[in-house]
Structures are given as C-alpha cells and as structure tokens.
Amino acid sequence: MARVRLSNVDKTYPGGTRAVRGCSLEISDGEFLVLVGPSGCGKSTLLRMVAGLEEITEGTIEIGDRIVNDVAPKDRDIAMVFQNYALYPHKTARANLEFALKLRRIPRAERDRRVTEAARILGIEELLDRKPGRMSGGQQQRVALGRALVREPAVFLFDEPLSNLDAKLRHQTRGELKELHARVGTTSIYVTHDQEEAMTLGTRVVVMKDGVIQQVGPPLEVFRPPANRFVATFIGAPAMNLFEGVVGSDGTGVEIEGGGRIAIDGERTPGTEVTLGIRPQHLIETPDGIECRVRVCEPLGDETDVMLDGPGEVPLTARLRLDEVPQAGSKMRVGVLPANTHLFGRECGERMESETVVA
Numbered sequence: 488m489a490r491v492r493l494s495n496v497d498k499t500y501p502g503g504t505r506a507v508r509g510c511s512l513e514i515s516d517g518e519f520l521v522l523v524g525p526s527g528c529g530k531s532t533l534l535r536m537v538a539g540l541e542e543i544t545e546g547t548i549e550i551g552d553r554i555v556n557d558v559a560p561k562d563r564d565i566a567m568v569f570q571n572y573a574l575y576p577h578k579t580a581r582a583n584l585e586f587a588l589k590l591r592r593i594p595r596a597e598r599d600r601r602v603t604e605a606a607r608i609l610g611i612e613e614l615l616d617r618k619p620g621r622m623s624g625g626q627q628q629r630v631a632l633g634r635a636l637v638r639e640p641a642v643f644l645f646d647e648p649l650s651n652l653d654a655k656l657r658h659q660t661r662g663e664l665k666e667l668h669a670r671v672g673t674t675s676i677y678v679t680h681d682q683e684e685a686m687t688l689g690t691r692v693v694v695m696k697d698g699v700i701q702q703v704g705p706p707l708e709v710f711r712p713p714a715n716r717f718v719a720t721f722i723g724a725p726a727m728n729l730f731e732g733v734v735g736s737d738g739t740g741v742e743i744e745g746g747g748r749i750a751i752d753g754e755r756t757p758g759t760e761v762t763l764g765i766r767p768q769h770l771i772e773t774p775d776g777i778e779c780r781v782r783v784c785e786p787l788g789d790e791t792d793v794m795l796d797g798p799g800e801v802p803l804t805a806r807l808r809l810d811e812v813p814q815a816g817s818k819m820r821v822g823v824l825p826a827n828t829h830l831f832g833r834e835c836g837e838r839m840e841s842e843t844v845v846a
C-alpha cells in the first residue's frame with residue numbers, strides 16, 4: 488500500500504484547456520478519497536495523471552516515496568476501474584482476471600490463488616467460466632473490479648465505476664465497495680459527480696470546480712461547514728436554498744431582499760451584504776416565519792418536498808414532515824433555527840464565520 492501526494496499539479500491540454508489548476512493533496516496510506524464535482528471540472532484528468540495516462544503539465548505526483556511524473560503507467564503499481572468495464576468480450580471472466588497477471592509473468596499457482604480470492608471477495612465464483620456478453624451490467628462491473636483486485640496494487644483508481652448501473656444496483660455495489668475497502672484497505676482514489684456517492688463512500692471528500700479544489704475534508708465536514716457557496720449547493724440534496732440579503736442594524740439577523748428577516752447565529756457587522764443559506768431539511772413551518780406561496784409538492788413517503796415562492800419570488804425548497812400535502816397556491820410560513828443558517832460573502836462566496844463586532 489502507499490501514500491499518494493500531489494504538489495501544485497496543473498494540466499493544460501494541447502488545445503489550451505486548463506483542466507486542473509494548482510492541485511495539492513495528500514492521500515494517506517489506506518485512505519478512500521473521493522473526488523467530486525460537476526461535469527468538466529477536471530476529476531478524470533486528475534485521476535488519469537495519477538494513473539500516468541495523461542501527462543502532467545506542472546507539479547509533481549508521488550506514489551509511495553517515488554516521484555512518478557516520468558514513470559510509465561504499468562510501472563506505477565496502480566490498478567484502474569473505469570465506467571465502461573472494458574472487459575475483453577471474447578474471454579471468460581477468469582481469463583479477463585488473469586490477463587494482466589499473465590502479462591506480468593506471475594506463476595500459475597499464484598494466479599490461481601489471486602483469482603480464487605478475488606472471486607470469493609466479490610461473490611463471482613459462479614461467473615468465472617462465463618463471457619461478458621452473458622452477464623448483467625452489475626456482474627460485468629464486479630468482474631472489472633476483480634480484474635483490478637487481482638493485481639494487488641498499491642493504489643486503486645476508480646473513475647465513475649458505478650454510473651452504468653441502475654439505481655438499486657448502484658446502491659448495493661456502493662455498499663460492497665465500502666466493505667471491500669474495509670477488508671483489503673488499499674489506498675483508493677474514486678471519482679464521481681454524484682455527491683451522495685461521495686458522502687457515503689469517502690473517508691475524505693475533495694470538492695472540485697473548474698479545475699480547482701474547493702474543499703477537502705471528511706464527508707460531514709464538507710456538509711456541515713461548507714467552505715463556500717459552491718460547496719454548499721453542490722453537496723446535499725435537495726440543494727441548499729440561498730437568499731440574498733443584508734445584515735440588519737443589530738447584527739443578529741439578515742434582512743432578506745424582497746422582505747422578511749431571518750435570525751442568524753452569532754453577530755455580524757451590520758450592513759454587510761451576504762448570501763444566506765438554509766438546507767431544505769432545516770426549514771420548519773412556523774407562524775413567525777417568512778411568508779411563502781406553495782408551488783408544487785413532491786410527497787416522498789415520510790417527508791414532502793415543498794417547492795415554494797419566497798419573498799421576491801425567490802424559489803426555495805423545504806423538506807417537511809407533513810400530515811397533509813398542502814394545496815398549490817396556498818400560503819405557508821417557514822423559518823429556521825439560527826444555528827442552521829450559513830452565511831457567505833455576497834461577492835466572494837466564502838463562508839463567513841461569526842465575528843465579534845467592533846463598535
């Protein structure tokens with residue numbers, strides 16, 4: 488196993504696209520790190536640079552104690568699993584698993600040991616003599632995982648390995664991946680655009696936007712105190728509601744554009760222009776809340792997502808436990824506990840911590 492270290496890594500493609508900008512990151516031995524961000528933010532590029540499939544424009548990448556910038560992919564002691572399983576269609580599962588081991592001239596007995604072990608861990612023993620064309624997507628994905636597993640690499644790299652699976656299977660395989668990591672403990676870097684996958688799989692999560700790392704931390708740390716407005720709205724579902732406003736004269740509330748006041752945690756300098764964030768799960772129905780108009784309701788079973796028009800027609804979503812689903816067009820007052828508000832600078836979008844106001 489190994490630690491992976493990225494120092495000021497930059498990637499500009501020949502056409503001029505700067506896909507990754509100044510990324511520095513240390514992935515500890517045995518960690519399961521998830522890179523998450525919207526399409527085109529540079530996740531795959533970063534992963535492919537670790538794999539050696541893409542040249543590094545600036546900076547260094549170390550695997551273990553070795554700088555690998557100029558090391559060929561096959562000599563980096565990594566194994567990668569892609570979204571499209573890329574199994575050899577004319578080979579059986581066993582032959583697919585063995586292929587890379589044969590190339591490396593691993594003796595037969597050792598090959599057999601590793602294939603048997605991987606098949607047992609992944610529960611694919613009965614598939615070993617089948618070809619990919621006769622397997623379901625989920626089974627093919629497990630064989631693709633097996634092919635990485637038998638390599639016994641120092642680092643696993645995953646690029647959206649579950650996105651071809653249907654929702655149920657994706658959920659199940661996600662759980663299996665987590666168990667697998669708990670068992671083998673290999674350092675892993677996992678790319679996804681799905682924030683839920685990131686939160687549930689990662690020991691730490693890296694949120695990226697436009698090639699730049701926005702925040703790095705354990706899942707609950709990027710969820711609870713998001714570093715900026717982007718992370719706040721990207722992590723969490725439904726997305727966090729945002730209101731534009733100004734800190735009121737006593738510093739303990741925000742006057743919302745379009746009307747209404749929301750009490751905040753701690754004090755801020757009066758007159759500061761802010762964006763106030765509230766998660767849909769934290770909105771509550773309360774008589775002294777701000778008045779909104781119900782647009783659409785989505786009953787989820789236990790809870791209901793209520794889409795509302797807030798002050799100044801700002802759309803917002805509340806996830807509420809309701810006995811009855813409200814009518815479209817009806818009025819509802821919603822509020823929030825001060826401790827559940829998030830404040831970001833209006834211009835910079837950075838999180839604003841509570842401060843002591845100097846008179």
Ligand SMILES: Nc1ncnc2c1ncn2[C@@H]1O[C@H](COP(=O)(O)OP(=O)(O)OP(=O)(O)O)[C@@H](O)[C@H]1O
Pocket residue numbers: 500501502504505506524525526527528529530531532533680
């Ligand atoms: N081979 C390439 N040549 C030129 N530009 C590229 C190449 N591959 C990717 N890019 C560009 O680099 C940027 C980052 O792409 P990348 O594939 O790393 O994004 P991603 O975060 O993995 O997105 P997705 O979630 O869609 O897979 C994008 O603007 C993309 O168009």
Ligand SMILES: [Mg+2]
Pocket residue numbers: 530531532
């Ligand atoms: Mg990608």
